[in-house]
Amino acid sequence: MKRRNTQPKKEILSALKSAHSALSHEMIQSEMKDQMDRATIYRVLNRFCEDGLVHRIVGDDGKQYFALCLQCEEKKHHHNHFHFRCLDCGTVECLDKEIQISLPAGYVPEHFNGLITGHCRRCS
């Protein structure tokens, strides 16, 4: 299934690029000045994630955040790092440090999701 480079995709990608931090669906929606259809945003983000272009972070608030995670692009493999969600300003950012987790024998990992919530430097 070939992908097409459409207007909504360009806009969402550019929003993620300029944000340099993870954005929730809601945040993206408002960046688009509420001009864009919700279903489209969901579909585009899901597509991006499928294609490995974008990172899906599930917050402990149950909401999903999306990020380009430039670090991951460089390192390709092993993007086992944490994200930090600020309870005050809502920002979600990548933490640099890589984490190595040793699983018990027989366990096969597929995906890693690590999130810490608290107060970021600007808000604390």
Add this chain to the structure above:
Amino acid sequence: MKRRNTQPKKEILSALKSAHSALSHEMIQSEMKDQMDRATIYRVLNRFCEDGLVHRIVGDDGKQYFALCLQCEEKKHHHNHFHFRCLDCGTVECLDKEIQISLPAGYVPEHFNGLITGHCRRCS
């Protein structure tokens, strides 16, 4: 606000105890043989979490899982450990190892949520 030890609370707690692994709302619902009101289950679980009796784990599937986490009771402080969700059988379990994350200066942590998905020993 004083708490009362009601029938639904007893049943849910006993389900969590006998499970010895995290249960989603859905799983609890079916253990109750669908006799119990959904809203009640949500309210009881939220109350348990507020009181620190039960652990809320947000899966990378966006669903919430609840666990007694006996380990945590013993250690009281610092329950910074990972959970493992099996993509095949749906089980969510605690991983023993404690994680120490060093945050950048100025960041104040409040809550930790670490989850790895993959295939557990029985399913892999």
Add this chain to the structure above:
DNA sequence: GTAACTGCAAAATATTTGCATCCTT
């Protein structure tokens, strides 16, 4: 007896899907 709790219904929130149309390639 009283305040907390339950059960039901309805609301609020979050995400997906069917379908006709549009637009990229």
Add this chain to the structure above:
DNA sequence: AAGGATGCAAATATTTTGCAGTTAC
């Protein structure tokens, strides 16, 4: 021209809330 993508509406899923009646203490 072909078929992937959008936009709209409706469906689905998840969680919360208002309220009247119930129950633990």
